[in-house]
Amino acid sequence: MSAGRRRAGLGLRLASAGVMAFLYFPLTIIFVYAFTTQSAGFRFPPPGLTTEWFGTAFRNPEIWAALRLSLSVAAVATAVALVLGSLLAAAVARTKFFGRDAISFIVLLPIALPGIVTGIALRSSIVLAGVDLSMWTIAVAHATFCVVIVYNNVVARLRRSSPFIVEASADLGATGIQTFRYIVLPNIATALLAGAILAFALSFDEIIVTTFTAGQQKTLPIWIFQSLFRPRQRPVTNVVAILVIAITFVPILVAQILTRDPATTMSQDRTR
Amino acid sequence: MAVVAEVPRAPASPPRRAGAFFYRHVRLKLLLLLLPGIVWFGVVYLGSLAALVVYSFYRLEEFTGLVVRDFGFGTYQELFTASNVDIILRTTLMAAAVTVVCGLLAFPLAYYMVRYASPAMKTVLYIGVLMPLWSSYLVRALAWRQILAGEGILFWALDKVGLDGVMRALLDVPVVGGPSIVQSYLGMLSVFVYLWLPFMILPLVAALERVPPSYLEASSDLGAPPQLTFRRVVFPLALPGLIAGSIFTFSLTLGDFIIPTFFGSSAFFIGTQVYTQQGVAGNLPLAAAFTVVPMVIMTFYLLTARRLGAFEAL
Numbered sequence: 001m002s003a004g005r006r007r008a009g010l011g012l013r014l015a016s017a018g019v020m021a022f023l024y025f026p027l028t029i030i031f032v033y034a035f036t037t038q039s040a041g042f043r044f045p046p047p048g049l050t051t052e053w054f055g056t057a058f059r060n061p062e063i064w065a066a067l068r069l070s071l072s073v074a075a076v077a078t079a080v081a082l083v084l085g086s087l088l089a090a091a092v093a094r095t096k097f098f099g100r101d102a103i104s105f106i107v108l109l110p111i112a113l114p115g116i117v118t119g120i121a122l123r124s125s126i127v128l129a130g131v132d133l134s135m136w137t138i139a140v141a142h143a144t145f146c147v148v149i150v151y152n153n154v155v156a157r158l159r160r161s162s163p164f165i166v167e168a169s170a171d172l173g174a175t176g177i178q179t180f181r182y183i184v185l186p187n188i189a190t191a192l193l194a195g196a197i198l199a200f201a202l203s204f205d206e207i208i209v210t211t212f213t214a215g216q217q218k219t220l221p222i223w224i225f226q227s228l229f230r231p232r233q234r235p236v237t238n239v240v241a242i243l244v245i246a247i248t249f250v251p252i253l254v255a256q257i258l259t260r261d262p263a264t265t266m267s268q269d270r271t272r
Numbered sequence: 273m274a275v276v277a278e279v280p281r282a283p284a285s286p287p288r289r290a291g292a293f294f295y296r297h298v299r300l301k302l303l304l305l306l307l308p309g310i311v312w313f314g315v316v317y318l319g320s321l322a323a324l325v326v327y328s329f330y331r332l333e334e335f336t337g338l339v340v341r342d343f344g345f346g347t348y349q350e351l352f353t354a355s356n357v358d359i360i361l362r363t364t365l366m367a368a369a370v371t372v373v374c375g376l377l378a379f380p381l382a383y384y385m386v387r388y389a390s391p392a393m394k395t396v397l398y399i400g401v402l403m404p405l406w407s408s409y410l411v412r413a414l415a416w417r418q419i420l421a422g423e424g425i426l427f428w429a430l431d432k433v434g435l436d437g438v439m440r441a442l443l444d445v446p447v448v449g450g451p452s453i454v455q456s457y458l459g460m461l462s463v464f465v466y467l468w469l470p471f472m473i474l475p476l477v478a479a480l481e482r483v484p485p486s487y488l489e490a491s492s493d494l495g496a497p498p499q500l501t502f503r504r505v506v507f508p509l510a511l512p513g514l515i516a517g518s519i520f521t522f523s524l525t526l527g528d529f530i531i532p533t534f535f536g537s538s539a540f541f542i543g544t545q546v547y548t549q550q551g552v553a554g555n556l557p558l559a560a561a562f563t564v565v566p567m568v569i570m571t572f573y574l575l576t577a578r579r580l581g582a583f584e585a586l
Contacts, residue, residue: 007388008384008387008388012380012383012384012388013384013388015380015381015384016380016381016384016385016397019377019378019380019381019469019473020381020397020400020401022377022466022469023400023401023404023466023469023470024400024404026412026415026416026419026466027404027411027412027415029415029418029419029425030411030414030415030418033418041421041423042417042418042421042423042424043423043424044423044424044425044428045428080312083308084308084309084312085309087305087306087308087309088305088306088309090305091302091305091306091309095298095302097302103306103309106313106317106318107309107313109317110317112519112520112523112570112574113523113527113566113567113570114523114524114526114527114528114542114543114563114566114570115524115527115528116527116528116529116542116543116546116547116563116566117321117324117527117563117566117567118317120324120546120550120559120560120563121317121320121321121323121324121563122316122317122320123550124320124323124324124327124556124560125316125319125320125323125324127556128323140316143312144312144313144316144317147309147312147313176294198406201406201407202406205406205407205408205409205410205411207409207410207530208527208528208529208530208543211547212550221408221410224410224411224414225410225530228414228417228534237414238414241408241410241411241414241415244408244410244411245407245408245411248406248407248408249403249407252402252403252406252407253399253403256399256402256403257399
């Protein structure tokens, strides 16, 4: 702002602080109840504090199995999303063709439509096709809504970078593979990484589509969901919740920082 | 860029010829780039949506409990019985209420971020809003189950400041109230708002960032008091952002079955009904017909949103 930054009114500052507190306060509750000595309820303040639930969770093979399943589903879904998302992005970013807008729209659809729609649609076609529900059906479903994350990140990056660097590379005698390796890939690397991290986090946390595309398999969110119906050992659920927060929080933070700072690779290309 | 110079010059090798070939045949390159994605989304996703719509025209044989694959409108007649219409209305109203409350809470923070926050503060707030958006939805719902519990922190805090009577009075209000906050629509609304709020804040920030400060100066130079500037300049320009955000808050609420399972009365929502019909009841045709409702609602919503320019704020 040219006129200089004025100070916001007290009301506006309080409202903003209040909304931020509203967003973060509930997460602290997850931590508090992971340490409570009360096994069945949510008395506040907790009657006592203990770390025994962490041991209980650690010794539970079901939790380990769920964690392994969630990680493998997320890995497969992310890999598929990376390939499909970046190919589509490469097609859309530079060329104009009939139906280009439709691509962006269709890719967005799996997360724009309610989760139950995507979930039950995939389930009915899986059942219709006679395929057994397995880890792979979950991964296919997750990949479908993860593509848009990679796609958006890569499209945004390609639009910001100069279209001439690829031609310049070819003019200087590089093959297609060399141009990809030395020019295109360094340019979109951080966008790909950020997209991959976010897709991974999205898949790792997902429950609604998962419920419909899983058979007897239990991902970590499904384990948490089912544990909410159990009356005993409630703090164990909170321990697992902390695990989920820990696994997703730091990578997401990294992804946000990667996408917010485009200066590193781009400006070098422009200035040199 | 330095790396360009390092690229060795090679004679016309196969990869080079391939590169030249694709440079000349842009359409073919385009087709190859598009093919995997189009096949995946065309077959896996759109195919599934089509299968779902087809399923909604099948019906469940009452006696055998098997799905009869005859094309008909029987399931839709069942969909439009009074109790099912109630479910649709209840869910849509909840989605609308969630959207409005999200908009009201998002505006001050978004406005503060764009107009007043220092660049460093803005980055902190921006990432602060983004983090919950990406982090576990179920974990955050779990947190609310514990906050709203009868012996939990909310009532403990209200009791400390002597406002527990106010809460009890609120719970006595018909419709929004209930036997406890967890079992009330008020509780359900709070949880939905909490979960989807970041989805409203971010597009709103994007829209507000596009309002040139000079417009505000011009408005006040021409004598408009702040409220008038807000109503006639800021709000109309922020509207695409609000609509973009509302796509998420509305759609996510319409399709949720986790929150209505744990919060609110035992009354069904679209999500819980779909879940029950396809699972316990084994009535996939009715479940499919129920999901066609949010699909139709969201299609109209998206078309309207696009006309109002909301996609530019996404």
